[in-house]
Amino acid sequence: MDELFITTVVASWKQVINRLDEGMAPLSDEQLQKQVAPNKNRLFYLLGHLTAVHDRMLPLLGVGERLHPELDEAFITNPDRAIADPLSAAELKKAWAEVNAAVTSAVEGFSSEDWLKKHTAVSEEDFSKNPTRNRLAVFLSRTNHASFHSGQVVLAK
Amino acid sequence: MDELFITTVVASWKQVINRLDEGMAPLSDEQLQKQVAPNKNRLFYLLGHLTAVHDRMLPLLGVGERLHPELDEAFITNPDRAIADPLSAAELKKAWAEVNAAVTSAVEGFSSEDWLKKHTAVSEEDFSKNPTRNRLAVFLSRTNHASFHSGQVVLAK
Numbered sequence: 001m002d003e004l005f006i007t008t009v010v011a012s013w014k015q016v017i018n019r020l021d022e023g024m025a026p027l028s029d030e031q032l033q034k035q036v037a038p039n040k041n042r043l044f045y046l047l048g049h050l051t052a053v054h055d056r057m058l059p060l061l062g063v064g065e066r067l068h069p070e071l072d073e074a075f076i077t078n079p080d081r082a083i084a085d086p087l088s089a090a091e092l093k094k095a096w097a098e099v100n101a102a103v104t105s106a107v108e109g110f111s112s113e114d115w116l117k118k119h120t121a122v123s124e125e126d127f128s129k130n131p132t133r134n135r136l137a138v139f140l141s142r143t144n145h146a147s148f149h150s151g152q153v154v155l156a157k
Numbered sequence: 158m159d160e161l162f163i164t165t166v167v168a169s170w171k172q173v174i175n176r177l178d179e180g181m182a183p184l185s186d187e188q189l190q191k192q193v194a195p196n197k198n199r200l201f202y203l204l205g206h207l208t209a210v211h212d213r214m215l216p217l218l219g220v221g222e223r224l225h226p227e228l229d230e231a232f233i234t235n236p237d238r239a240i241a242d243p244l245s246a247a248e249l250k251k252a253w254a255e256v257n258a259a260v261t262s263a264v265e266g267f268s269s270e271d272w273l274k275k276h277t278a279v280s281e282e283d284f285s286k287n288p289t290r291n292r293l294a295v296f297l298s299r300t301n302h303a304s305f306h307s308g309q310v311v312l313a314k
Binding site for chain 1: 194291298302312
C-alpha cells in the first residue's frame with residue numbers, strides 16, 4: 001500500500017514538471033522574454049524562479065547540496081527585471097533539467113519512513129508537535145507551487 | 158504511517174482551497190468581473206470552473222451525487238463569456254463553499270484502502286493494468302488544477 005501511495009504522489013510531481021517542460025523547452029530565447037501579462041513576470045524569470053526553488057528542495061529534503069545557489073539573487077531575492085539575468089536561456093534550461101532530475105531521482109529512492117521524516121527547515125521540537133511538517137508536505141507544496149506558475153505560463157501564449 | 162501520509166495530502170488540498178478562498182471571497186461582484194489578463198478568463202468564470210470541476214469529484218471519487226451539475230454548461234462546456242452567467246456572484250460563492258466542504262468531508266472519511274481504490278472514470282480492466290489510476294491520483298490532480306488557476310487569479314490584482 002505504501003509503495004502505491006508514493007508512486008502516485010511522485011507521478012503527480014512528474015506530470016506537473018513535464019507540462020512545464022513542454023511549455024518552456026520549445027521556446028526561443030526571444031519568446032522566453034515575453035511577460036505572462038502586462039507588467040507581470042517574464043517566462044524567463046518564472047523558469048529561473050522555479051529552478052531556484054526546486055534547487056532549494058535538495059537541502060530542504062536532506063538529499064544533497066544545492067546545484068545552483070547562484071540563481072537565488074536574480075530569481076528569489078529580487079523581482080523580475082530588477083537586475084540583469086545572470087545566465088543565458090540555454091544555461092537556464094540546462095539548470096532546470098538538472099535540478100528536476102536530481103530532485104526526482106532523490107525522492108524515488110525514499111522509503112515511506114523517509115517521506116515522513118522532518119524537513120530540514122523545521123526544528124526537532126516543532127516537528128514533534130506537528131509531524132505533518134515532513135518531506136512529503138514540502139514535496140506537495142512545491143508541486144502546487146509549480147502548478148501555480150504553470151497557470152501563469154500558459155497565459156503568455 | 159498511513160494516517161500521517163493521508164493527513165499531509167489532505168492538508169495540502171485545504172491550503173490550496175483556503176488561498177483561493179482568501180483571494181476570492183472578499184471580492185465584490187464587480188471585482189469578480191475582472192479578467193486575469195487582457196482577453197483572458199474573468200475571475201467569475203474561474204470560480205465557476207473550479208466549482209464545477211470540484212463538484213464533479215463527488216461522483217468521480219464515488220462519494221456522492223453532484224450538488225451543482227447545472228454549472229457545467231457555463232463553466233466547463235463553454236469558454237468564458239460565450240453564454241450568460243447562470244447564477245449571481247453570491248450564489249456562486251455559496252456553491253463553491255458547499256462543494257469544497259462536501260469533497261473535504263468525504264475524503265477525510267477515507268481509509269488508506271479507500272484512497273487506493275479506482276476512481277469511477279476508469280474501467281476495472283484498465284485499473285488492474287495501472288493501479289495508480291486511483292482516487293488519490295484524482296485528488297492530487299484536482300489540487301494541482303486549483304493551484305494552476307490560483308496562479309492566474311493573483312494576476313488580476
